[in-house]
Each structure stands twice: as structure tokens, then as C-alpha cells.
Amino acid sequence: MARMKFLCDADRCIECNACVTACKNEHEVPWGINRRRVVTLNDGKPGERSVSMACMHCTDAPCAAVCPVNCFYTTADGVVLHSKDICIGCGYCFYACPFGAPQYPRVGNFGSRGKMDKCTYCSGGPEPDLSTAEYEKYGSNRLAEGKLPLCAEMCSTKALLAGDGEMIAEIYKQRVLKRGYGSGAWGWKTAYRETVAI
Amino acid sequence: MQRVATLLGALLVMAALWPASGLDMSARAQSPIQADGQNPMGARPTADSVNEEFLFKQSPKITGRISIPDGKAANLIQPQGRQYQMFREGWLPWIGALVILGMLAALAAFFLYRGRILTDHSQESGKKILRFNAFERFTHWMTAVCFIILSLSGLNYIFGKRLLMPLIGPDAFGALAQWAKYSHVYLAWPFMLGVIFMVVVWVRDNIPNRIDWEWIKAGGGFIGSKHPHAGRFNAGQKGVFWMVAGFGAAMGATGLMMLFPFAVFDVNGMQVMQVIHSLIGVVFIAGILAHIYIGTLGMKGAYDAMGSGKVDLAWARTHHDLWVEQEQARTASGPQVASHPAPAE
Numbered sequence: 001m002a003r004m005k006f007l008c009d010a011d012r013c014i015e016c017n018a019c020v021t022a023c024k025n026e027h028e029v030p031w032g033i034n035r036r037r038v039v040t041l042n043d044g045k046p047g048e049r050s051v052s053m054a055c056m057h058c059t060d061a062p063c064a065a066v067c068p069v070n071c072f073y074t075t076a077d078g079v080v081l082h083s084k085d086i087c088i089g090c091g092y093c094f095y096a097c098p099f100g101a102p103q104y105p106r107v108g109n110f111g112s113r114g115k116m117d118k119c120t121y122c123s124g125g126p127e128p129d130l131s132t133a134e135y136e137k138y139g140s141n142r143l144a145e146g147k148l149p150l151c152a153e154m155c156s157t158k159a160l161l162a163g164d165g166e167m168i169a170e171i172y173k174q175r176v177l178k179r180g181y182g183s184g185a186w187g188w189k190t191a192y193r194e195t196v197a198i
Numbered sequence: 199m200q201r202v203a204t205l206l207g208a209l210l211v212m213a214a215l216w217p218a219s220g221l222d223m224s225a226r227a228q229s230p231i232q233a234d235g236q237n238p239m240g241a242r243p244t245a246d247s248v249n250e251e252f253l254f255k256q257s258p259k260i261t262g263r264i265s266i267p268d269g270k271a272a273n274l275i276q277p278q279g280r281q282y283q284m285f286r287e288g289w290l291p292w293i294g295a296l297v298i299l300g301m302l303a304a305l306a307a308f309f310l311y312r313g314r315i316l317t318d319h320s321q322e323s324g325k326k327i328l329r330f331n332a333f334e335r336f337t338h339w340m341t342a343v344c345f346i347i348l349s350l351s352g353l354n355y356i357f358g359k360r361l362l363m364p365l366i367g368p369d370a371f372g373a374l375a376q377w378a379k380y381s382h383v384y385l386a387w388p389f390m391l392g393v394i395f396m397v398v399v400w401v402r403d404n405i406p407n408r409i410d411w412e413w414i415k416a417g418g419g420f421i422g423s424k425h426p427h428a429g430r431f432n433a434g435q436k437g438v439f440w441m442v443a444g445f446g447a448a449m450g451a452t453g454l455m456m457l458f459p460f461a462v463f464d465v466n467g468m469q470v471m472q473v474i475h476s477l478i479g480v481v482f483i484a485g486i487l488a489h490i491y492i493g494t495l496g497m498k499g500a501y502d503a504m505g506s507g508k509v510d511l512a513w514a515r516t517h518h519d520l521w522v523e524q525e526q527a528r529t530a531s532g533p534q535v536a537s538h539p540a541p542a543e
Contacts, residue, residue, distance in 0.1 A: 095469050
């Protein structure tokens with residue numbers, strides 16, 4: 001089985017935000033929620049880089065660990081998913097997430113946030129694959145159709161890579177060797193407790 | 199006058215900048231034509247870039263610019279989430295279990311050692327004295343009921359998935375936890391109101407004084423047989439009062455931060471609020487367990503004070519002699535007893 005991961009090659013990302021838009025459209029994500037976002041570092045200074053970030057589907061995921069109702073589960077592909085039927089919207093997963101992935105449809109009202117929403121690696125939720133219930137709660141399930149996440153699939157500069165961790169690490173390694181530089185696999189150390197050795 | 203000062207300032211700044219900019223220009227003019235693909239600054243914009251290691255050296259979390267309205271999304275990586283995970287899952291369940299079970303064990307041991315602290319029937323005077331009026335009792339029970347539900351729903355955040363979920367299954371537990379969360383969030387308000395009321399009505403009787411020191415030195419009547427003097431509240435009760443006031447304020451303050459998330463703090467601040475709220479919470483629960491014990495099972499006659507509001511005069515003379523004297527002096531119409539020394543227990 002594959003171990004699905006994301007890797008953003010920041011030396012290629014041009015901050016076009018197409019991944020963000022594609023994600024929102026593909027899953028009909030509610031207003032105010034961005035499952036994926038692009039953060040620009042050192043904005044306007046030499047060495048500026050943009051990184052496309054979403055849920056990294058961590059190893060020993062902090063969100064899953066701190067959840068007081070154990071609504072998270074990890075699929076055989078290493079994708080971290082959750083059940084919106086069990087979620088109570090306590091907000092702990094946002095505090096624990098190193099990447100700010102979990103989001104809530106409402107803010108305030110004494111902290112009643114509604115059911116948490118986050119990147120599903122385009123693989124739905126606990127409902128039967130490709131069912132209407134699954135689509136309404138979690139968006140489309142491209143993995144069940146044999147496709148990879150849309151954000152990475154349609155990235156115009158192929159900066160965002162999705163797929164088996166070893167394969168995308170190898171692709172990134174080849175790129176770095178060929179062009180002679182690379183700003184690294186952003187977030188990998190925190191998410192997977194390993195980096196891409198070059 | 200002001201305009202002259204501004205003008206002078208501008209001239210000074212220009213004068214300071216002049217040599218620098220002049221040098222810069224001459225340096226640029228003197229430098230040889232750059233090799234292909236290199237810029238005159240000497241930086242290589244494609245290869246030289248920020249990286250994780252460099253940014254983590256500057257700041258504990260990596261933050262950038264974001265083009266969406268959600269400001270929290272500007273945080274790219276906050277590894278502190280892993281520390282929060284470690285505290286909440288690694289430490290908190292152990293600390294919570296140790297503190298609360300430890301208190302229960304201590305109370306059980308005390309009960310076995312001392313038994314129920316009794317007042318003999320023969321000593322009861324049959325006359326009653328009002329100890330807590332209706333408002334005081336209302337305040338106490340409003341806060342107490344809220345506290346019990348808040349502690350159970352609070353403990354559910356830590357232990358529910360470990361103890362309850364395996365018993366009733368994830369769906370039933372999810373529904374229960376949702377209601378527990380609503381109760382935690384909404385009952386926080388009457389609880390905070392109750393703590394404020396308590397402080398207002400009882401603070402003047404809870405200022406520590408010399409009598410409290412004597413009471414503590416005498417072991418409070420728990421150890422030994424003599425009952426030390428006490429006013430309306432003895433040192434132990436004052437301790438409970440100040441614990442409720444202090445912990446109540448801390449729980450309220452940190453709780454409000456969670457009721458209105460990110461209103462004041464960023465994600466790291468929210469983590470700290472969580473840690474404080476949970477740690478004080480478990481100690482608070484342990485403290486109140488001791489309070490419940492001594493007010494019900496631990497001492498005969500004590501419950502009447504908060505139950506009916508009236509206690510037996512003899513009980514009051516034994517436990518709060520100075521208060522009884524004060525009350526009798528204050529209200530001539532109040533129940534009077536013959537002034538005789540309290541019999542030794």
C-alpha cells in the first residue's frame with residue numbers, strides 16, 4: 001500500500017492559487033473555509049517563496065490524538081480522515097494541527113463552531129465511496145476513482161506533488177539534483193518526522 | 199516654528215543619507231559587468247531562498263503572507279501543535295487521574311481513620327439558628343450544580359474516549375459528547391455569575407485573621423478532640439472560599455478565551471489557555487471533592503447549613519462559637535441560649 005503525502009516544491013510554486021480554487025470547486029467547500037491555501041514567506045524580500053499548504057496527513061496525527069471523541073481515522077493509504085457525525089466542534093484539532101488545516105463553518109456563538117472541515121486528500125469520509133452523503137459532507141472522492149488529489153493534478157508548474165511518499169520524494173530529489181538547489185520539503189519534519197535526504 | 203523644525207529634520211536625514219547613497223552609486227559604477235545570469239547584488243534569486251531551518255531559527259513558528267481573509271491561515275507551520283499533543287495525550291490523563299483518584303483515596307483514608315465527625319444527640323439544643331439565607335443558598339446551589347455538570351463534561355474531554363466510548367460505542371458517545379459540550383459552554387455562564395455572587399456576599403467573612411492561625415495550629419478540630427475558636431467561617435472554609443474565588447476566576451478567564459477563540463490570542467496562546475484550564479480544572483475538582491465530603495458524609499450537622507439554611511445552635515456553638523456570639527449580639531430578636539461554656543466533645 002502507498003503512503004500518501006503532499007510535497008510542495010516551493011522553488012516552483014508561483015502563488016497562482018489555482019490549487020486553492022480547484023479544491024474549493026471540486027468539493028463545493030463552504031464559504032470561509034479553505035482546505036488549501038498558499039502562504040508566501042519573506043514576501044517582497046530576496047529569497048521569497050510561496051508554499052501551498054493543506055492537511056499534510058501526518059504520521060501520528062496530532063489532530064487525531066487530541067480529539068476527545070476519536071472522530072479521526074487513518075486509511076490504509078495513510079490518509080487522515082474524520083467523521084462529521086461524531087465531531088463535536090470543540091476546536092482542539094486546530095490547536096494541535098501544526099499546519100492550521102482543521103477549520104469550522106462558524107466562529108463564536110460561545111465557541112459552537114459546527115462540524116470541522118479539512119482536506120480529505122480527495123478521498124471523502126466514512127460514508128460509502130462516491131455516495132451522495134459522502135459528497136455532501138466531505139466532497140468528491142477522487143481516490144476511489146483512481147485519481148490523485150485535484151490540487152496537485154492540475155498544478156500548472158507541477159510544484160505541488162501528491163502521491164506515494166517515496167515516489168514524490170524521489171521526484172523532488174531528482175529535480176534538486178538536476179537544478180542544483182531546493183528549499184526543502186516544507187513541513188515534512190513536523191508532519192512525517194523525516195525529510196527528503198538529498 | 200514647527201515647519202522650520204520639520205525642514206531641519208528633513209535636511210539632517212538627507213545629509214545623513216547623502217554619503218551612503220553616493221558610495222553605493224560609485225560602487226555600482228565601479229563594479230565590473232556581471233557574469234551571465236547573476237544580478238549585481240550578488241544574490242542568486244533562483245537558488246538562494248528561505249528554508250525551514252533558517253526560518254525556525256528566527257521564530258518558533260513559520261508565518262507568511264496570505265491572500266485570504268482568515269488571518270490564522272498565515273501560519274504555515276506551528277510545531278507547537280506537537281507539544282500540545284504531547285501534553286494533552288501524554289501528560290494530562292495521568293495528571294488528572296492522579297490528582298482526582300489521589301484525593302478520593304485520601305478522603306477514604308481519612309474517613310477510615312477519623313470516621314464521621316459527630317455531634318451527640320444529647321448535646322443538640324433543639325433550637326435552630328439561620329446560617330445561610332435564601333440568596334446565599336441559591337447562589338451556592340446554582341454554582342454547585344453548574345460545577346458538577348461542568349466537571350463531568352470537562353472530564354469527558356479527557357477521559358470520555360478512554361472510559362465511556364468503548365462502553366457505548368462511537369455514535370452514542372459522539373451524541374453524548376455533543377450535549378456535554380453544549381452544557382459545558384452554556385453552564386459556564388451561570389457558574390461564572392455564581393462565583394461573582396459568592397465573592398460579593400461572602401468576602402467580608404473570609405478575610406484571613408489571627409483566629410485562623412490558631413485554628414490551623416490546633417488542627418481545626420480534625421485532629422485531636424478540642425474545637426478551636428472560629429468566626430462565621432473557619433480557616434478551612436476560608437481556604438475553600440479563596441480556592442473557589444481564585445480558581446473560579448482563572449477558569450472563567452481561560453474559559454472565556456475558549457468561548458471566543460482567537461479573540462485575544464493566536465493559536466499558541468489558545469494552547470496555553472487549554473493547558474491552564476485543564477490543569478486548574480482537575481485540581482479544582484479534587485478540592486471540591488474534599489469540600490463535598492466534609493459538608494455531607496464527613497461531618498454530621500454540616501449539611502443543614504446549606505440544606506435548610508438553619509443549623510442547631512449547639513452545633514453552631516461548637517464549630518463557629520465566635521460567629522454565634524456575634525449573631526446574638528447583633529440580633530436581639532434572634533434565638534438566645536444560656537451562656538455556658540461549650541461542653542468538651
